Amino acid sequence: MPPSLRSHIDDLIDAASQIILGKQDEIKLALACLIARGHLLIEDVPGTGKTTLAHALARLLGLQFQRIQFTSDLLPADILGVSVFERETSTFRFRPGPVFAQLVLADEINRATPKTQSALLEAMEERQITADGQTLPLPEPFFVIATQNPSYQIGTFPLPESQLDRFLLRIHLGYPERAAELELLQSQSRRDLLENLHPVIALDRLQDLQRAVQEQIVAGRLIDYVYALLDVTRQNADFVTGLSPRAGLGLLAAARAWSLIEGRDHVLPEDVQHMFPHVAGHRLHRTSDGRNPVAEELSSLLRDIALP
Amino acid sequence: MIHRLLSFRLLARHSSPNYTLRRDQGAWLLAAAALTLAPHLLGMPPWVAILCPVLLAWRGWRLWHGQLAPARWLLIPLALAAVIGVRISHGHFFGKVPGLTLLAVLLSLKLLESRNMRDIRVAVLLCLFLQFGFFFNNQSLPMTLLALVTIVLTIGSLLALIDPAAKTRERLGMSVQLIIHGLPFMLVFFVLFPRLAMPLWGMPSDNSAITGLSDSMAPGTISELSLSDEIAFRAEFIGPPPPPIARYWRGPVMNDFDGRSWRIAPRPLRNQPLYTPTGVRVDYQLTVEPHYQIWLPVLDFPAGPVDNVRFSHDFQTLSRTPLNGRMQFRFSSYPETMVGLDENAWILSQARQLPRTGNPRARALAAELRGETPEQTLSQILVWMRDAGFTYTLQPPLFDVDSVDFFLFDARLGFCEHFASAFVFLMRSAGIPARIVTGYQGGTVNPINQIMVVRQSDAHAWAEVWLEGRGWVRVDPTALVAPLRITDGLAGALSSSEGELPIFLRPEFFWLRDLRFRWEVIANEWNRMVLTYNYARQRDLLEDIGLDTLEPPSLIAVMITVGVLLFIIMLLVWARHARDERDALDRAWALFSNKLARHGLARAPAEGPLDFSRRLAAALPAHAGTLGDICARYARLRYRPPASNDDIQELSHAIRTLDLK
Numbered sequence: 001m002p003p004s005l006r007s008h009i010d011d012l013i014d015a016a017s018q019i020i021l022g023k024q025d026e027i028k029l030a031l032a033c034l035i036a037r038g039h040l041l042i043e044d045v046p047g048t049g050k051t052t053l054a055h056a057l058a059r060l061l062g063l064q065f066q067r068i069q070f071t072s073d074l075l076p077a078d079i080l081g082v083s084v085f086e087r088e089t090s091t092f093r094f095r096p097g098p099v100f101a102q103l104v105l106a107d108e109i110n111r112a113t114p115k116t117q118s119a120l121l122e123a124m125e126e127r128q129i130t131a132d133g134q135t136l137p138l139p140e141p142f143f144v145i146a147t148q149n150p151s152y153q154i155g156t157f158p159l160p161e162s163q164l165d166r167f168l169l170r171i172h173l174g175y176p177e178r179a180a181e182l183e184l185l186q187s188q189s190r191r192d193l194l195e196n197l198h199p200v201i202a203l204d205r206l207q208d209l210q211r212a213v214q215e216q217i218v219a220g221r222l223i224d225y226v227y228a229l230l231d232v233t234r235q236n237a238d239f240v241t242g243l244s245p246r247a248g249l250g251l252l253a254a255a256r257a258w259s260l261i262e263g264r265d266h267v268l269p270e271d272v273q274h275m276f277p278h279v280a281g282h283r284l285h286r287t288s289d290g291r292n293p294v295a296e297e298l299s300s301l302l303r304d305i306a307l308p
Numbered sequence: 309m310i311h312r313l314l315s316f317r318l319l320a321r322h323s324s325p326n327y328t329l330r331r332d333q334g335a336w337l338l339a340a341a342a343l344t345l346a347p348h349l350l351g352m353p354p355w356v357a358i359l360c361p362v363l364l365a366w367r368g369w370r371l372w373h374g375q376l377a378p379a380r381w382l383l384i385p386l387a388l389a390a391v392i393g394v395r396i397s398h399g400h401f402f403g404k405v406p407g408l409t410l411l412a413v414l415l416s417l418k419l420l421e422s423r424n425m426r427d428i429r430v431a432v433l434l435c436l437f438l439q440f441g442f443f444f445n446n447q448s449l450p451m452t453l454l455a456l457v458t459i460v461l462t463i464g465s466l467l468a469l470i471d472p473a474a475k476t477r478e479r480l481g482m483s484v485q486l487i488i489h490g491l492p493f494m495l496v497f498f499v500l501f502p503r504l505a506m507p508l509w510g511m512p513s514d515n516s517a518i519t520g521l522s523d524s525m526a527p528g529t530i531s532e533l534s535l536s537d538e539i540a541f542r543a544e545f546i547g548p549p550p551p552p553i554a555r556y557w558r559g560p561v562m563n564d565f566d567g568r569s570w571r572i573a574p575r576p577l578r579n580q581p582l583y584t585p586t587g588v589r590v591d592y593q594l595t596v597e598p599h600y601q602i603w604l605p606v607l608d609f610p611a612g613p614v615d616n617v618r619f620s621h622d623f624q625t626l627s628r629t630p631l632n633g634r635m636q637f638r639f640s641s642y643p644e645t646m647v648g649l650d651e652n653a654w655i656l657s658q659a660r661q662l663p664r665t666g667n668p669r670a671r672a673l674a675a676e677l678r679g680e681t682p683e684q685t686l687s688q689i690l691v692w693m694r695d696a697g698f699t700y701t702l703q704p705p706l707f708d709v710d711s712v713d714f715f716l717f718d719a720r721l722g723f724c725e726h727f728a729s730a731f732v733f734l735m736r737s738a739g740i741p742a743r744i745v746t747g748y749q750g751g752t753v754n755p756i757n758q759i760m761v762v763r764q765s766d767a768h769a770w771a772e773v774w775l776e777g778r779g780w781v782r783v784d785p786t787a788l789v790a791p792l793r794i795t796d797g798l799a800g801a802l803s804s805s806e807g808e809l810p811i812f813l814r815p816e817f818f819w820l821r822d823l824r825f826r827w828e829v830i831a832n833e834w835n836r837m838v839l840t841y842n843y844a845r846q847r848d849l850l851e852d853i854g855l856d857t858l859e860p861p862s863l864i865a866v867m868i869t870v871g872v873l874l875f876i877i878m879l880l881v882w883a884r885h886a887r888d889e890r891d892a893l894d895r896a897w898a899l900f901s902n903k904l905a906r907h908g909l910a911r912a913p914a915e916g917p918l919d920f921s922r923r924l925a926a927a928l929p930a931h932a933g934t935l936g937d938i939c940a941r942y943a944r945l946r947y948r949p950p951a952s953n954d955d956i957q958e959l960s961h962a963i964r965t966l967d968l969k
Contacts, residue, residue, distance in 0.1 A: 219947045266948035269916035306913030 005209055009261055011200045012060055019056040019193055020049050022180025028261050029171050029278060030057060030145070035209045036257035038168020038250060039124050039144040041282060046108075046149065048173040052190050054105040054145040061206055062199030064139065066101035068120075070112035072155065076119035083132045094131055099123050102139045106146040110156040120144070121163045141206065161241070161285065168250045169275070170282035209260070216256040217266035224308040225269055226252055229276060232305055233284060239293070240285045251279045269307050276302055329428070330472060334371040336465035336479070337428065338364055341419055343458045344435045345412055347442055347451070352409050353397040359390070363416035370420075383421050390417065404444045411438055428469060435462045449834040460484055473957035475964075492874050500867035502860035503843040520599040520764060521559045521746050526569035527711055530746070531702050531723040536764035539597055540748060541605055542832060543760040546591040549753055550607065552795050554643060556770070556782065557605035557762060559747035561622040565736075567663045568711055570729065570744045575620035582621060585611040587644025594637045595835060602626045605748050605762070607641040608782070614639060621655065622743070623647055623780070634839055648779040651741075656774060659741035667712040667733065674737030682775055685738045686783070693731065693785055698722060700790035724786040724793070728769040731785040741774035745782070750797045757829045766797070893951065896960035897942055903966055904935075917943035931968060938962060 009031070016027045030053060033040040042050045051067070058065035068079055081097035098104065099120065106120055123129050124144050128137045146167065149156060164170075176184060187193075226248060234242025243251075252267075254275040259267045277298040284293050329337070342364055349357040370377055378386075390413040398406035415434040422428050439462070442455045463483040467474065474482070520533065520540055541557075543549075562570035590607060604617065606625045616628050617637060627635065677692055679685040697720055704721040707714035712733045715726045722730075728744050735742035749768035751760040770784040787794045850856040850863075858866065901911040909927055911920050921939035925932035941959050945951040 217948055219949050222947060266944070268918060268943055268947050269914075270918045273914070273916065273919075303912065303914050307916060 005205070005212060006263060008201045008205055008209070013261075015060050015197070015200050016053075016056050019190060019197070020053050021184050022176045023049070023053070023173060026171050026173055027053070028258075029169060032254060032257035032261055032275075033169045034061075034141075034143055035206070035213050035260065036168060036250075036253040037141070037210055037213075038253065039146070039166060041164070041167035041170040042145060042147045042173060043150060043170055043282070044147070044173045048175065049190075050145075050147040050173060051105060051107060052194065053173070054103065054147075055194050056197060057145075058103040058105075059194060059197040060200050061103070062201070062203060063102035063141070063143070065103050065105070066098040067105040067107060068098050069107045070109050070116065072111055072113060072157075074112045074116050076116050079116065079120055080123065080129050080131060092132065094134060094136065096136070099129065100136075100139060102141055102143065104142075104144045106144055108149060109146040110148040110158055112157065114157055114160065117157065117159060118163060120146075121159075121166050125166050141210070161283070164282045165244055165246055167282060168254060169278040171278055213253070213257045213260050216259055216264075218252065218256065219266065221308050222255075222267055222269065222272065223252075225305070226255075226272060228305050228308065229272070229302075232301060233280065236301070238287055238297075240287055240290070243280055243283055247279060247283050251275060254279055273302050329371065329422070331371055332476075333465070333468040333472065334367070336461065336468045337419065337431065338368055338371070340435055340458060340461040340465045341415060341431065343454075343461055344438045345415065347454060348408055348412050348438060351405060351445070352412065353393075355393060355397070356409050356413060360412055360416040363420050367416075367420045378420055383417065387414070387417055390414070404441070408438065408441045408444070411441070425469070429466075432462055432466050447839055449831050452834075456487075459487065463487065471957065473954065473961055475961070489878065492878075493871060496867060496870050496874060498838075498841070499846075499849065500863060500870065502863045503841070503846040504860070520597075520601075521603070521767060522601065523560050523562075523572045523603075524569050525560075525562055525571075525725055525729075525744060525746055525769060527704070527706055527715075527726055527729070529569075530725045530767050530769050531704070533767040534702060534723070534765045538764050540599075540762050540764050540766070541594055541596040543751065543762065544593045544595075544758075545760065546593075549592075549751075549758075549760055550590060550643070552750060552797075554607075555749060555751050555760075556608060556745075556768075556784075557748040557751075557766075558608055558623065558625070558745055559605050560603050560745075561620075561624050561772070562744040562746065563622065563658055563661075565662060565729075565733070567666045568708070570732075572624075573622065573658060575622065575624065575626075577618040577620055577626060579618055580612045581609065581619040581623070583609060583623070583645050583647040585609060585640075585642035585645050587642050590641045590643065592639060592641070594639065595832075595840070596631055596635055596637070598631050598633050598635075600630050600632055602628070602630055604631075604637060606639055608643055609645045609647055610639040610641045634835060636840055646779045648774060649777070651774060651779065656741045659743050659774060660736050660739060662733070662736050667710045669710075669713045669717050670730070670733055671737045673716065674734045677734070678738045682740045682773075685740060686735070686773060686775070689731070689734050689738070690783070690785070690788060693727070694788040696720065698727070698789045700786065700793065725769040727785040727789060728771045731783065732771050735771070735773055742783075743772050745770050745772050749784075749794065752797075754825045754828050754832075756825055757832065759828075759832055761828055768793075892960060893942070893945055893956050896956070896963045897946070899960075900938060900942070900963045900966070903963070903968065907968060917946070928968070934966065938966070 012031060013024065013027055016031075017024050020027060030040055034057065042053070044050060054067075055065065057063075068074075077097065079097050079099050081095050081100065083092040083094050085091075086093050109117060109120070123138060124142075127140075127142050128135055130136075148159070175181070229251070230243045230245075230248045233239055236242070251272065255267050255271040258275055259265075259271045262271065277295055280298060281292055281295070284298075285291065286293055286297075342361075345360050345364070349360060366378075391410065394406055394410045394413065395401065398409065400406060401410060411434060415431060415438060418427060418431045418434060422431060436459070439455050439458050442451055460480065460483045463486055464479040467479045467482055471479075522529075549555075560572050563573040564571040592607070594604065594606070596604060604625045604627055609623060610619075610625055612619055614625075614637065618626050618628060620626060625639075627637075673692070674689070677685060677688040679688050696716070699721045700723070701721050702723060704715070704723055704726060705719050707719070712730050715722050716730050725744075725746075732742045732744055746767070746769045748762045748766040749770070750766040751762040753760045768786070770782060770786065772780045773783050774780050784794065847856055850858065855863070855866065904910060904924065907928065909924060915923075917939040921936045924935040924939070928935065938959065941955070941962075945955055945959060
């Protein structure tokens with residue numbers, strides 16, 4: 001990796017850490033997700049800075065940013081856009097919805113009906129939308145950060161498993177550390193800080209980073225290890241279903257991105273282990289109660305698989 | 309391990325025009341060459357024995373001080389001079405010793421001038437060939453062991469070139485391992501390679517030095533032989549061995565006397581002996597060391613016919629072919645047999661022949677002691693000899709003219725040949741047919757394997773007298789003077805003042821004798837299993853496994869098939885080994901974890917190198933640098949392919965030498 005890319009990564013993380021205090025690991029995870037061309041799911045109670053994180057990333061990367069607040073009456077057209085009849089030309093013209101942005105924040109995605117959810121999720125997967133027989137590509141890069149309240153809150157439609165699979169990573173922000181929170185309380189409003197943020201890298205640098213991720217070296221032994229991890233979730237009776245091949249590819253892509261952020265040109269088992277809970281957490285469901293496994297269950301899974 | 313050798317990548321890289329030997333590599337090579345040359349130099353012209361060590365020392369100096377490289381203009385004249393020197397020393401280049409001498413000089417020169425990898429490999433090949441040459445003259449077990457050591461060193465020096473990072477112990481270990489890999493092939497080729505009844509070609513021989521008894525005997529012949537501790541032959545008895553007093557091993561029989569030395573008479577040979585064996589029977593197997601003649605030492609008197617053996621009129625037992633190698637014979641002897649009861653008159657007259665003149669005093673004595681019957685004459689002469697005050701000694705004074713007179717009347721000091729010679733002279737002077745029998749008397753039974761060993765120091769000469777009605781009768785005049793020689797062997801008979809006794813014969817070295825008994829057993833097994841594995845033994849063995857109908861060409865086909873099968877098996881084993889997930893890097897990493905486990909810091913199965921490194925740094929801050937470095941190197945080598953073998957070697961070396969004290 002050229003040193004310039006390296007410094008871009010550091011700059012990005014530093015700048016974001018100024019806004020979202022005490023969450024450096026989460027910032028790095030979000031960045032990893034972005035440069036691995038994946039979509040990010042942030043799951044947490046309101047007010048923990050989910051929106052701020054998404055907004056800060058968009059500003060720092062110089063991406064067009066759109067926020068969609070999901071509600072139970074939101075319709076697919078509200079996201080994708082509608083065709084409007086134009087009197088002057090007597091034709092229908094497609095008016096793009098908020099999804100036509102480089103970074104889309106889908107706030108509280110589990111408050112919308114499944115129909116609306118799946119409209120977004122299909123757009124995420126295909127990176128294009130089809131309206132009135134027309135196929136329209138979404139901007140490049142296209143990055144969705146969805147936030148969701150923990151599903152036990154009232155009035156939510158939990159995302160179906162098949163659609164959760166489309167999020168590369170899921171992270172929790174959680175409450176900040178004491179020191180970080182004290183600083184947060186003392187300093188000026190985050191909104192004002194966001195206004196003053198300037199992009200630290202250009203768009204084509206970001207694409208360089210995305211390309212660099214794909215060139216990270218993955219040893220055969222590491223592929224074996226990833227397979228062993230996938231396999232154990234499939235053999236394990238504690239889970240309803242195991243991880244899909246897409247999840248396996250995702251795990252490798254995420255580990256590649258993480259190793260790049262860590263400043264290496266090759267992937268280590270530690271990278272895989274670090275990403276595994278974030279890749280597998282939202283994809284696996286316990287047989288006992290249908291919920292996602294807790295962090296401890298995932299790390300004990302990791303402990304059981306010896307490095308090949 | 310093998311794949312490291314199979315990848316000649318490194319070798320190829322080092323073939324670049326100039327390759328400077330590292331000190332340890334050079335030391336290996338020099339040690340291998342020195343050990344290879346040492347056994348050869350003993351038998352080579354003195355100038356070679358001096359030149360080769362000097363050249364090696366020069367090479368050593370170059371290695372250590374990096375200077376004094378020989379100039380090219382000097383090398384060519386030096387090589388030419390050496391070649392001419394060999395030509396002058398030996399007169400030709402053919403034959404074993406001239407060839408080996410030439411190779412020895414060339415090896416030393418090659419080592420001296422070696423500039424690149426090719427030169428060094430040529431030198432290694434020369435070493436291996438010279439080691440092969442060890443066996444031209446000597447196939448004994450010690451020589452084989454020496455050869456084995458030098459081969460281990462030579463292969464080790466080759467390994468040092470291929471894998472400079474390996475430590476001495478690893479090189480030795482790997483070298484031994486490689487040789488062990490070769491063992492199955494060696495066994496197959498040794499057992500199955502067709503042995504021929506007659507060799508297709510003979511080993512070029514420089515000199516077949518006759519050892520042991522020969523077909524003539526002069527004063528001093530046997531006493532000289534007695535100082536040699538070499539083994540003459542071994543006898544394995546079926547049943548109890550005869551008592552010491554009956555251990556007369558009959559060898560060449562001497563009839564013709566020229567006043568000083570005795571010679572054998574021309575001998576017509578036949579397949580059947582001239583006597584009818586009667587009485588007690590003693591069965592035994594002889595393994596005779598090569599003496600390049602045809603006589604065989606046997607107990608009186610063997611029955612015939614025996615394969616490859618003929619009998620003479622004077623009751624010698626003779627091999628059809630000279631004993632150029634160690635040979636085995638099976639005999640049944642009948643000690644009570646009477647021989648020569650009706651001996652023909654011509655032989656009897658031959659046995660009364662004396663030179664016309666000389667030794668007048670002995671002739672006079674014989675006339676004086678002559679009795680009415682031959683028996684009476686015999687007993688009177690024996691009584692006279694017993695009472696005349698002779699001393700049995702290894703170093704009698706020698707006298708050229710009238711040696712019998714000198715011995716009988718002046719010196720009265722003598723060894724068995726003097727006694728036998730004087731006795732036969734007296735008997736013949738008295739008109740009684742008599743002759744000298746040379747051979748061996750005695751032999752030591754090894755208490756461990758019950759095999760009797762007879763050495764050159766047991767060489768003996770006695771006499772045989774023909775008496776009407778009794779035929780040829782053995783008379784041993786030495787027994788009168790020194791009866792202990794017959795019952796206790798040479799050491800018992802000689803007074804302790806005789807300082808020349810071979811060390812093994814001295815009583816105070818009984819423990820050495822015991823050690824020798826044990827060594828003898830091993831050496832005998834070696835002879836039995838390896839050196840005497842000949843045509844007949846191979847036939848026996850093949851019969852056991854049902855292959856005896858095969859002719860040599862089919863046998864070679866079988867041998868090659870078995871060899872190829874072995875090779876395939878080894879390849880399969882190797883392939884499985886190679887498939888084994890644990891490669892050198894894994895083993896090194898496991899060793900690292902094991903070393904840390906002793907400090908309670910074993911790596912968890914799922915713990916990656918970086919996590920491990922962080923945990924180690926926290927637990928052992930004093931070693932954080934070293935441990936972190938090892939972990940980082942492992943992580944890179946394992947997860948950032950391709951990894952170079954050199955780096956893996958270096959890392960495993962670092963891990964092996966890691967000391968957390």
